[in-house]
Amino acid sequence: MLRFITGRLLQAVPVIFIVITATFFLVRAAPGGPFDDEKVVLPEVKKALEAQYKLDLPLHEQYLAYLSDLSHGDLGPSFKYPGRSVNEILFSGLPVTAELGLYALLIALIIGTTAGVFASLKPNTAQDYIPMSLAMVGICMPSFLLGPLLVLVFGIYLEWLPISGWGAIPGDKILPSITLGAAYAAYVARLSRAGMLEILSQDYIRTARAKGLSEWQVVIKHALRGGLIPVIAFLGPAFAGLLAGSFVVETIFQIPGLGRFYVQAAFNRDYTMILGTTVFLSTLIVLFNLVSDITAAWLNPRLRAQFSGGER
Amino acid sequence: MRITRPMSSLLRTVALLASCTLLITGCGTGDSNVVTGNREGILHYGNGAEPQGLDPHVVTGVPENHLIRALFEGLTVKNPITLEPEPGVAERWDISDDGTVITFYLNPEARWSNGDQVTADDYVWSWERALHPNTGNLYAYMLYPLVNAEAFAKGEIDDFAEVGVKALDPTTLEVTLNAPTPYFIQLMDHYSTFAVHPETLLQFGEMTDRFTPWTRVGNIVSNGAFELEEWAINRHIKMRKSEHYWDKDNVSLNGVVFYPTENEVSEERMFRVEQLHRTEGVPLEKVPAYRDLDDSPYMQEVYLGTYYYLLNTEAPPVDKVNVRRALSLAIDRDQLTRTVMQSVVTPAYSITPPGTLGYQPPKLFDFDPEQARALLAEAGYPNGDGWPGIEIIYNTNEAHRKIAVAIQQMWKKHLNIDVTLANQEWKVYLNSVSQRDFQVARRGWIGDYVDPNNFLDLFITGGGNNNTGFANAEYDDMILQQAPRAKTQEERFKVFYEAETLLMEQMPIIPIYNYATRHLVHPSVEGMTPNLMDSLNLKYVKLVPDRRLPEGLR
Numbered sequence: 127m128l129r130f131i132t133g134r135l136l137q138a139v140p141v142i143f144i145v146i147t148a149t150f151f152l153v154r155a156a157p158g159g160p161f162d163d164e165k166v167v168l169p170e171v172k173k174a175l176e177a178q179y180k181l182d183l184p185l186h187e188q189y190l191a192y193l194s195d196l197s198h199g200d201l202g203p204s205f206k207y208p209g210r211s212v213n214e215i216l217f218s219g220l221p222v223t224a225e226l227g228l229y230a231l232l233i234a235l236i237i238g239t240t241a242g243v244f245a246s247l248k249p250n251t252a253q254d255y256i257p258m259s260l261a262m263v264g265i266c267m268p269s270f271l272l273g274p275l276l277v278l279v280f281g282i283y284l285e286w287l288p289i290s291g292w293g294a295i296p297g298d299k300i301l302p303s304i305t306l307g308a309a310y311a312a313y314v315a316r317l318s319r320a321g322m323l324e325i326l327s328q329d330y331i332r333t334a335r336a337k338g339l340s341e342w343q344v345v346i347k348h349a350l351r352g353g354l355i356p357v358i359a360f361l362g363p364a365f366a367g368l369l370a371g372s373f374v375v376e377t378i379f380q381i382p383g384l385g386r387f388y389v390q391a392a393f394n395r396d397y398t399m400i401l402g403t404t405v406f407l408s409t410l411i412v413l414f415n416l417v418s419d420i421t422a423a424w425l426n427p428r429l430r431a432q433f434s435g436g437e438r
Numbered sequence: 439m440r441i442t443r444p445m446s447s448l449l450r451t452v453a454l455l456a457s458c459t460l461l462i463t464g465c466g467t468g469d470s471n472v473v474t475g476n477r478e479g480i481l482h483y484g485n486g487a488e489p490q491g492l493d494p495h496v497v498t499g500v501p502e503n504h505l506i507r508a509l510f511e512g513l514t515v516k517n518p519i520t521l522e523p524e525p526g527v528a529e530r531w532d533i534s535d536d537g538t539v540i541t542f543y544l545n546p547e548a549r550w551s552n553g554d555q556v557t558a559d560d561y562v563w564s565w566e567r568a569l570h571p572n573t574g575n576l577y578a579y580m581l582y583p584l585v586n587a588e589a590f591a592k593g594e595i596d597d598f599a600e601v602g603v604k605a606l607d608p609t610t611l612e613v614t615l616n617a618p619t620p621y622f623i624q625l626m627d628h629y630s631t632f633a634v635h636p637e638t639l640l641q642f643g644e645m646t647d648r649f650t651p652w653t654r655v656g657n658i659v660s661n662g663a664f665e666l667e668e669w670a671i672n673r674h675i676k677m678r679k680s681e682h683y684w685d686k687d688n689v690s691l692n693g694v695v696f697y698p699t700e701n702e703v704s705e706e707r708m709f710r711v712e713q714l715h716r717t718e719g720v721p722l723e724k725v726p727a728y729r730d731l732d733d734s735p736y737m738q739e740v741y742l743g744t745y746y747y748l749l750n751t752e753a754p755p756v757d758k759v760n761v762r763r764a765l766s767l768a769i770d771r772d773q774l775t776r777t778v779m780q781s782v783v784t785p786a787y788s789i790t791p792p793g794t795l796g797y798q799p800p801k802l803f804d805f806d807p808e809q810a811r812a813l814l815a816e817a818g819y820p821n822g823d824g825w826p827g828i829e830i831i832y833n834t835n836e837a838h839r840k841i842a843v844a845i846q847q848m849w850k851k852h853l854n855i856d857v858t859l860a861n862q863e864w865k866v867y868l869n870s871v872s873q874r875d876f877q878v879a880r881r882g883w884i885g886d887y888v889d890p891n892n893f894l895d896l897f898i899t900g901g902g903n904n905n906t907g908f909a910n911a912e913y914d915d916m917i918l919q920q921a922p923r924a925k926t927q928e929e930r931f932k933v934f935y936e937a938e939t940l941l942m943e944q945m946p947i948i949p950i951y952n953y954a955t956r957h958l959v960h961p962s963v964e965g966m967t968p969n970l971m972d973s974l975n976l977k978y979v980k981l982v983p984d985r986r987l988p989e990g991l992r
Contacts, residue, residue: 158866165576206490208648
């Protein structure tokens with residue numbers, strides 16, 4: 127097991143390095159620069175600005191300087207927000223985005239697994255079709271549609287819940303979490319249904335039933351563990367996706383998270399911010415994938431046996 | 439029999455989340471921002487976006503403008519209705535007979551928020567900073583009317599003493615200009631000319647440093663009606679009334695909270711549930727419904743700006759003046775502004791918006807498809823025969839696309855010519871325009887000060903914002919030589935009128951409409967007068983409690 131983890135961590139280093147290098151050169155190759163504006167920037171001003179941000183150096187020197195700063199954990203100053211560092215902006219938005227992602231993931235898990243398990247118990251009946259059709263709607267409905275709909279119903283007509291902000295008014299975290307979690311709940315539902323169906327047709331389930339266990343005991347004690355493995359494998363990439371993909375929900379609900387900075391950095395050609403957010407998020411994605419692989423391995427006896435190297 | 443671990447934690451989570459939800463919804467949402475704000479004298483202000491920063495010599499932009507002008511005050515301020523300059527830090531000013539020397543007499547009561555007096559020396563220091571090449575101030579050119587300012591900003595001279603600004607004593611500031619500049623007094627209300635507190639800046643770095651934390655809460659010292667209280671990135675910026683402001687007795691608000699309301703649609707919803715007193719915008723499709731309300735909170739006003747198409751005068755077929763005029767005459771601006779723009783904006787037939795300080799631009803043409811066809815025939819494309827095709831580029835945006843589609847159809851219908859549309863991502867579009875890699879390109883210009891000069895000097899030969907290749911020595915002479923030397927405003931406007939006539943005959947641009955600002959303002963807010971520059975001085979704003987939104991809104 128330890129060898130598996132070390133191996134994966136070692137693989138991660140070149141991946142992240144390639145991400146940094148590719149992003150560094152790609153953003154500089156894109157047309158337009160951070161100081162281009164609708165009003166012309168006077169040449170002498172532009173020169174002064176480029177010197178302050180080291181953009182007057184040859185490209186390879188800029189690259190080496192960036193890597194050197196990065197090795198000290200310094201992501202550089204933001205181009206768009208003079209006076210703020212990328213580190214500062216990242217860490218102001220990260221807790222909010224992480225919290226939002228976590229709630230969304232919880233909602234996705236609770237709704238998704240419940241629906242998926244129910245559906246798998248009576249395949250090809252109404253108990254299957256109804257939740258699975260809803261899941262399909264959930265996957266298809268974009269958050270920029272679901273968000274405003276929830277706001278209209280629960281915020282404006284019923285006046286039950288606040289419609290914007292994060293942590294300012296009690297209850298303002300509910301609608302954004304549901305909006306972000308809905309699509310993932312739908313994925314989880316379909317994954318857990320498929321996983322459960324496969325497990326429920328296994329011999330050991332038939333044995334459990336033959337021994338006279340009730341259906342609930344069979345499902346909860348025997349089937350779930352194997353049936354939810356696809357869901358566990360999905361969680362890592364899903365959480366990383368939630369962190370990187372919360373942009374729309376953050377915009378709809380005025381949430382001070384990371385997503386807005388991440389997307390706008392590209393439009394602003396805020397080089398350091400693009401790099402900072404990309405490096406940071408790609409590291410998270412690699413890590414979460416690793417964690418979910420390990421969890422899936424631990425849950426699956428066959429895989430576990432492989433790692434233990436025939437100790438049985 | 440043991441239950442597997444993931445299941446038990448799942449059950450715990452379900453229970454936790456369910457109880458949390460019950461607890462939270464049970465609390466209710468309490469009073470809205472507007473209700474509590476009216477009680478406490480706090481204005482809740484939709485400000486459009488998170489500001490780049492608060493340093494007047496470093497940042498640019500509309501949200502930044504609102505914040506900086508609440509925190510700082512210039513030598514002059516604008517009358518909220520007429521926009522004429524009024525005393526700010528300067529209680530009065532003299533202009534010499536030849537118009538080149540202005541003496542500002544500073545109010546001895548003007549104070550920084552730490553209690554220090556605002557002095558003429560602070561201005562000399564601040565303008566050196568604003569002009570210094572190392573500061574990288576995008577608006578350095580606002581001070582170019584000063585003698586030698588441009589040379590200093592370009593690094594041609596190093597000694598700031600040669601620049602035309604002097605502190606005669608702590609409350610007297612003498613300014614020497616290259617030529618009479620009637621709008622110079624107005625520029626004193628632009629944030630790039632504001633003073634900053636030298637001792638505070640030097641505490642955190644050098645004069646020209648862009649990256650110091652001097653504008654953070656607890657560090658910043660400012661001289662306006664409000665001072666910075668809290669700055670939570672992407673959440674809000676809170677300000678409270680300043681106790682040191684010289685005119686504090688006339689400031690009614692106790693504080694302001696600015697929200698970075700980037701999404702117009704969300705902002706409108708926040709307004710409807712009374713989380714905001716004022717919005718930065720209104721979604722275009724909601725305008726008709728708001729207009730129809732009794733006691734509508736909707737406010738619309740002509741804005742000092744023009745939306746137009748740039749024509750590249752060196753790229754065929756728009757290198758021919760008759761083609762350019764044909765294209766312009768074949769646009770039905772009335773229909774366009776009525777249908778696509780919901781009658782919010784007004785048709786434009788020239789670059790300068792009408793009524794800029796009393797100046798009325800020429801109107802040389804109208805929608806005239808017949809004459810447009812004749813002009814196109816003269817240019818060698820009768821009924822569109824032999825037309826090589828042209829492309830309109832615009833930055834990716836739904837409103838720009840709709841306008842481009844409407845114009846594409848009008849040109850097809852009236853001139854029988856084919857036009858293709860190309861949307862480009864913002865920085866790519868900026869690059870195409872500055873490299874002049876286009877035939878027709880969408881453009882807009884918002885005035886920095888109320889004077890025709892701000893629009894007409896765009897098109898001088900080789901001007902940085904010209905972008906059309908238009909070069910005309912006669913035009914340059916009128917803008918750069920004749921207008922500044924004019925003795926009276928009337929004479930000056932006459933020169934501008936002639937110059938603008940020449941411009942519109944050559945048609946390097948196709949004016950389309952004049953902008954309008956639109957806001958939602960809660961009935962409890964008084965003193966938010968709409969004006970041509972969308973210029974708001976929060977010191978004049980009052981809150982009247984117990985007024986609610988009209989019935990039809992909720």
